[in-house]
Each structure stands twice: as structure tokens, then as C-alpha cells.
Amino acid sequence: MSALIFGGLATLTVLVIGALGLVLWMVVQGSRQRAHLSARVAPRMTATDLGDNAAAAPQGLIDRVAKSGKAIEGWVDPENVSATLMLQAGWRSAQAKVAWYSFQGAVPLVGIMLVIAYWLFGAEHPQKMLFLLGGGFAAFAFSVLIPRWVLRGAAEKRRARVRSEVPLFVHLLILLFEAGLSTRQAIASIVKEGGGVLPELGTEFEILLRSIDAGADTDESLKALGKLMDVEELSTVLAVLRQVDRFGGEVREPLLEALSVLEERRSLTLREKVNLLSGRMTVVMVLFFFPALLIFVAGPAFMSIIKALGDVAG
Template sequence: MNTAVLILLAAILGLVSLALLSFSLRGTVRLRALSDQRFGYLLKLDTDSDEAGAVRLLESWLKRIGLRYPGSDLRSLLDNAGLLRPDIRVLVHAGVVFAPVLCAVLSVLYLLLTGGEARLVPAALIFGVLFGYLAPRYVLRYLADQRRRALADESLIMVHLMKMLFDAGLSIEQALRTLHTQGGIMLPRMRQELEWVLTRIEAGMERSEVLGEWAAQVGVNELSDLAEMLAQLSRQGGNVQKSLTDMALLMEDRNRTRLREKVGKLSGKMTVVMVLFLFPALMIFVAGPGVMAIAAALGGVR
């Protein structure tokens, strides 16, 4: 009976979680639909069909829980997490493949060793498989988010340093090599990205091609714009100083916008904290003597 109640409660909680997830995704899907209606004529997409909306909703669900196209998202996650070395990528691939099996075996062994009922073995097996499948992807997403934040913070410094190096007369490749060799303290995360770029340039690849590939896989808007600009300058030439100045102004504007959003969210959180903790104490301090006086007066009447 207790097991049945626990399973029922777990099912109810799962349904409530799915309902909350669906409600949170409605706003995103609605904004995506409006964007598709606005720009769909450029892409020649059928934005008015219900089937397309259902497909987008299903894709959003699968993307949120990490089940979209098993294996195909792993390459982008590895790129965004900064795991570019072939040996590390092979180990991560092997871990992702064997993690569901290992977690399933461990969950079943734990259930049997702790004296659990044998009928719960399928549930433990399913839980282990799902946990082993989703946990590595969430870890990679966390690493990717940390890397994106670090690269976004270092991108503005890199632009200013490159502008100084170009003013000193260095070429694009020389500037990148100087930042790689001497910018380890100021640009620790960027140094790994520059090592990847310079390794391919030294291997004989075209510089503009390498920069374009870097722009496609880096996963940071600021660096993608910078890499595309450098690739265009490598192919066509142009005024590097003016382009970098405009890029620096754009990045500073993005940083200001991001900081305003962070301050707005922080002020909202502080308001909630103040209402929950400071307001009750203030009410007790202000209204407490009056309430006590009224209570004493009513007690005297009795």
C-alpha cells in the first residue's frame, strides 16, 4: 500500500511538473511564432500551419529536457563546453554512451542490496537509464554556460588588446599569436580558443576559413561577430581600427544592457526578500504596542 501511494504521488508530481513546464514554454513558443510570422517570408517557411507549431512545441520540449536527437546535440555541447581535444572528446563520448547502462546497474544493485522489493527493479532500471542519459548532458550544459560567460567577459578585453596590436603594426595572425603567448593572465579562457585557431592555421588551412569555422562553433555572440569580422578582413581587407572600434562600442552596449537586466532581476529578488522578512518585523515593531494596548484594554473590560 505504501509503495502504491508513493508511485501515485510520484505520478502526480510528474504531471504537475509537465504542466508547469508546458506553461513556461507557452511564452517562448508564442514569441517564436510571432518571429516566424514576421520573418517567415524571407525564409519561405509555412508559419501558419498548426503542424509547424506543434513541431516547434515538441522540439522546445525535447530541447528543454535534453532528449532532442540523441547524440546529435553532443557535438555542439562539447564545442560550447570548450572540450576541443580529440582524446577528451572520445572519453566524453564513451562516458555518455556507457553512463545509462552503468547508472541502471548501480540503481538495481542499490535496490537489491538495501532489501528493496523485487517488483521495483523495473522502476529502478528506468530511473537509472534516464538519470545516466540526462546527467552528462546537464553537466556539459553547465560547463558550456560557464565558458560562455567567461568568454563574453574576456571578449571586450580582447578587442581592445587587438586594437592596440594593430596600431603597433601587427597583422591579424601576429596579433592572435601575441594574445595567445602573452595574454594568458588576462585571457585564460580565450587562450584555449586561440590555440585551436592557430593550430589549424599552422596546419595549412586558410585563415579566413578557420576564423569562419571558429565563428560558427564558438557559441558566444561577441566572439562570433569578432571572428566573422576578422575573416572578412582577411578575405577583403579594410580599416581594422575602425571595425574594432565599432565592435568595442557594440560590446560595451551589450554589457550595459546585460548589467541592467541583472540589476532589474536583483532588485526584484531583494523586494521579495524584504516583503518576506523585513515587512513582518516592521509590522510587529510598529503595530505591536498598539495591539498589546488594545489587548490589555479588552482584558481590563472583562
């Protein structure tokens, strides 16, 4: 019975590896066909171009891996959430996108190579096929999940940095509005002069200014920025700016009210962190400090009692 089970597992493993090999062969053949068509359309290279072609070979490999990563993303992320996360993480350049897709395409290849290496060089034992199937499933699952975790972590860290810059951004806005600047002029001044103190918001507002200069509506651009970053504090301030830009009126008092709300919320967050830290420190103290204190205080008395009992017994 066990022989039949192991035989079935071996057959299933061979089928899985064969399917993966077929997929990789199809990807390679498709890349070769595209390269052949590009070679037919592009002009012929001279002898002096051979060095550049040899130097570009690793780049072609990276492009193929990146295309595989793009295909994997289209399969695991049909709602295109990764695009929003990449924008939140600040990965807008072509190099950053190629690096991300290459990483996403390389992780499954590494998992497959590890499973094949274990199959070929792992120690022989009765449960090897079972471990191989379990390891293959785990490698497949983690190869899909690890890039998601990395991207979400990068986006969350940058959103936290944006959240920390919002109070200073509000203070600068109040000063600039009191100086008589309009909404666009205030944002342009922050981008030009405050890029060092507001690196993350400065980058986002620089893109915002380019879209406004290209003809986009200020209200819609501010709304799109708040929706993209998904930071509640920033969305509150941008809502005030949208209201002032659309209807006019006093801007100092709404910004001060929003700033007071932000400061109160930040104070509550800090108190929560302090409470969690005090609880963790209590656990550390109970585990490490109290035993040492008991040994130092009660150790001599305990040793004296043991010595007295030993003398009585002797």
C-alpha cells in the same frame, strides 16, 4: 485481479533485468574477445611485466566503462552534438574524453545497481513492484539525461567566460593593429603575451594558429572558430577580422563600432540582471522584513489593546 497485476509486473521486471544482464554479458564477452586478439598480436610479457599488468587493471576497467559510454552516446546522440559541446567546454585532451565517456557509462550502471538494491533489500509492501518499475524508468531516464545536463552546463559556463573576454580582446586588437601588426601577428601576440588575461580565448587562438601554420585558410579558420564557440559577440569581432583579412582597409573604426555595440549590449544585460535582482529582493523583503517590521512597530500597541480588553473583561 491485483495478484495478476503484481504477477505481470514481476514478470516484466524479471524480463527487463534479464535483458540488461544479457547486454552486459555481450559487452563483457566482446571485451574479452578483443583482449584475446590483442594478446595474440602483442608480444608475450615477461615476469617483470606482471607488476605493470596488475597496475593497469583499473585502467582496463575504466576503458571498458568508457567504451560503454561511447556506445550510449552513439545511441542517444546520433547527430553528434556532444562532440561540439565537448569542444565548447574545452575538453579536447584524450584524458578529458575518457573521463567524460567513463562518467557517461558509469551513471546507467549506478542507476541499475540502485534499482536492484531496492528490489533485493527494500521493504516489502503491496506497491513495491509498481515503485520498482517507476524507479527503474526514472533511473534509466536520468542516467541518460544527467550526462547531457553536465556537458551542456560546462559548455555554457565556458561560453560565458569567452563572452566576458571579448571586450578586452577587442581593445588588445586595436592596440596591436595600431602598432602595425597583421591579423596573424596580432593573434600570435595575444596568444604569447595575453594568455594570462585571456585564458579561454588564448587557448582557442593557439589552436587556430596551429591550423593556420599547417596550411589552413585564415578566413575559413576564423569562420570555423566563430561557428564552433557560438558566441555572438565573438562572431561579430571575427567577422570584422575576416573582412579585413580578405579585402583589407581600415580596421580600427570597424572594431570600435563593434566594441560600442558590445558595450551597449553588455549594459542592457546588466540592467536586466539588476531588474531581476531588485524583484527578487522585493520578494525577500516582503516575506522576511515586513513581518518583523510590523511586529516591532505594531506589537506594543497590539499588546496594549489585548491587555485593556482583558482588564475590561475582568
